[in-house]
Amino acid sequence: MGMSTMRASERCDLPGEDLLACADGELRGARRELVEAALAAEPVCRRRLVSFQETGRLLRDGSPLVDDPTGRAAIRARLERIAGQPSSTIQLRPTVAAGALPLLLLLAVIAAGRSSLWGRYGGDPAASNPPPEATRSAAAGPRLTSAWAGGRSLAVCSSPGSNAALGYRATFTVLGLSGAVGGGPACAPVRAGFPPQIQPQLRFPVRAGAPPGWAPASTGYGQPNDARYGFGVGPSGGYVAGRPGAFNRPPFGAAVCAYGSQPGGWQAVVPGTAGACS
């Protein structure tokens, strides 16, 4: 690769595939160390990495998620026809029902919890799922969408010492609860830290199978590929999130640091403003 012969600010000799693997958190071992070292030394490589991420953001921002409850209902209706009976009356096979029961109970509990949590934030508590980003903007409650759409970089409010190109860490304090959302260095998975006061069910959903403490979210308000990190607390509580913008990927260009409940209503704490980002 000839990284030793690279001259700063002229060109990036790292293969694009390595940068991509780095951005995806898929580089391992010595290769990862090599790429991270080159990224740290070469601004051109960092710009190239950022360019990958900007392309992704461009595509995502220009392709909003649109909820289609009618379409989902149609699918469900056809599923029930295929299954031959409505889901509410379906009979489980006895041999497997016992094993599946805990899972079904878990799903029921989660579904109830999600409706309850969403209701606190001004959504429709009767809905089986909160509306996705594209439809939340019109809903009463926290003004999430405008800040998400703002595309502000979480790196702006990263902790001292964080490197915007190589990773970030934002700490927050909302209503006395402190935590952190972060990622980095560049090739590492995203990590979200939550204070113990914030109960697991109030945290954002995360991808199963992630190592403990490392939480690439698979679902933020039910959207598997629009991952966010954060939590919500009670009706007058706070909301903190970092948005990696894509599934299982370091959150460069994260959009939001924190939301907090203010006397006048919900207020987003965004980079560059007075608030809880540090």
Add this chain to the structure above:
Amino acid sequence: MLDAVDASAAWPGDQQIVAASRVGTVGAFATLVDRHHAPLLRYLTRQTGDAELAADLAQETFLAAFRSLGQLTDDGSFAAWLYGIARNRLRMEWRRRRLRRVVSLDWLPSGVEAVIPALRRPDVSRSCADRDVIQRALDTLSPPLREALLLHDLGGFGGEEVARILGISPAAARKRIVRAEAAFRRAHDAEHGMDGDEHDAGI
């Protein structure tokens, strides 16, 4: 400080829901539909440039997935598997449309389209000019490049998962994504009258 917490413990992953779905509950599978429908729809809309077709394909994809849940290996990612099904459905649709295009309708008696207008409807649902800048840029990519880019950037899959969906090596998948990214940026910048070369300079 980032505390180590098992934040995944509170939320059922796709695999858990798949396990529940396998015992026959539509309700459990509907959770997967709720979770994946909007992103899949977005991906298919960008793949086809046609929202109606995308909605139909999304529906077919979920139904096919429900019917063949037994084929999903326990360690497989449901999302990657689902997008693989969507990919097959899309390819079938393209094949069907290509076939339809080669079947001439000239033998139809004149005036029949007034009775059955769909017979004369063009295959392409919208003209190029109606499409937004991003779609126009995507349309310039070859199908393999577009597919790889959209799986990565809209589907949210890493290079290894894209490789699994496409049935190629991770290295080949990453190469394809990188090429697609560069081509997309050039096309997108050209739409804006920008000089796309600046993105490649020194890289």
